[in-house]
Amino acid sequence: DIQMTQSPSSLSASVGDRVTITCRASQSISSYLNWYQQKPGKAPKLLIYAASSLQSGVPSRFSGSGSGTDFTLTISSLQPEDFATYYCQQSYSTPPITFGQGTRLQIK
Amino acid sequence: EVQLLESGGALVQRGGSLRLSCEASGFTFSSFAMSWVRQAPGKGLEWVSAISGRGYSTFYVDSVKGRFTISRDYSKNTLYLQMNSLRAEDTAVYYCAKDLRMGATLDAFEIWGQGTMVTVSS
Numbered sequence: 001d002i003q004m005t006q007s008p009s010s011l012s013a014s015v016g017d018r019v020t021i022t023c024r025a026s027q028s029i030s031s032y033l034n035w036y037q038q039k040p041g042k043a044p045k046l047l048i049y050a051a052s053s054l055q056s057g058v059p060s061r062f063s064g065s066g067s068g069t070d071f072t073l074t075i076s077s078l079q080p081e082d083f084a085t086y087y088c089q090q091s092y093s094t095p096p097i098t099f100g101q102g103t104r105l106q107i108k
Numbered sequence: 109e110v111q112l113l114e115s116g117g118a119l120v121q122r123g124g125s126l127r128l129s130c131e132a133s134g135f136t137f138s139s140f141a142m143s144w145v146r147q148a149p150g151k152g153l154e155w156v157s158a159i160s161g162r163g164y165s166t167f168y169v170d171s172v173k174g175r176f177t178i179s180r181d182y183s184k185n186t187l188y189l190q191m192n193s194l195r196a197e198d199t200a201v202y203y204c205a206k207d208l209r210m211g212a213t214l215d216a217f218e219i220w221g222q223g224t225m226v227t228v229s230s
Contacts, residue, residue: 034216036153043203043220044145044153055218087153094214095167097143097155 002026002093006086006100012108017078021103023071023088032092035064035073038102039084047086048073083107110134110219112204117224124194124228130187130204130221137185138162141213144178144189146200147223156202157189160213167214171197194228201225 003026013019023033031051036044046055048064051071061076075082088100116128130142143158157178158167166178177190187204202224205217 036217038153043223044217045220046208046216046218049208049216089153089216091215095155095158096169097158097214099153099155102152 001096002029002090002098004088004090004098004100006088006103008103009101010104010106012106013078014108015078015080019075019078019105021073021086021088021105023066023073023100025069025071025090025092027093028068029090029092031067032090033064033066033071034089034091035062036087036089037082037084038087044087078105080107110206112206112219112221114202114204114221114224117202117226119227119229120194122194122196122228122230125190125192126194126226128189128191128202128204128224128226130189132185132187132206135206137180138182139210141207141215142180142187143205143207143214143217144187145203145205145217145220146198146226147203148197148200151200154200158214159187161211165213191226194226196228196230199226199228 005024007022033051035048038044052064063074086103111133113131144156159178175193179188204221206219207215208218
């Protein structure tokens, strides 16, 4: 199974900050990498698919990059509604689909 | 509007059984693979099972193989997860999710239900 490792596990930032979250795969997954946002008590929401494609309706301050084993999610200017937990997910070598452990983004 | 509505979660004893349902609306149900993803209290996301659009192929995480069965009813636009021999470690919120792309399987998950809680008591 492909292991997905996110860093950091938690992060404190302020409104307006630029934030980057990293996801590393245990082997190459080409660009089969997706990012989700989850707020407490809510279902996850798809933000980015295929490493860099912005899902419809998602603000353009979110962007994704990378290929192979290393990927990043960047939020260009944090907004109050962006404080949440973020997960990466690989859909290259399946089953199983695997997720990263999550990155909790908190207000500083 | 595309919607998924889960039901069936409950408190059940270890070794018991439960069937979860996920009613889909707003899209052509047979054109998209569907999955179940769970989240134990305070933990991350774990993919559990998937079924192709036409239902010919099913997939499971190793920890539920032989215990859980995924299926779908096209007349009711409903996805199911039959869970048998439940264990304490199956305690979680269970989400159903729709694949992003038509005809794909085990893809990104575009739409998620609100989740249904399964608690297995020991």
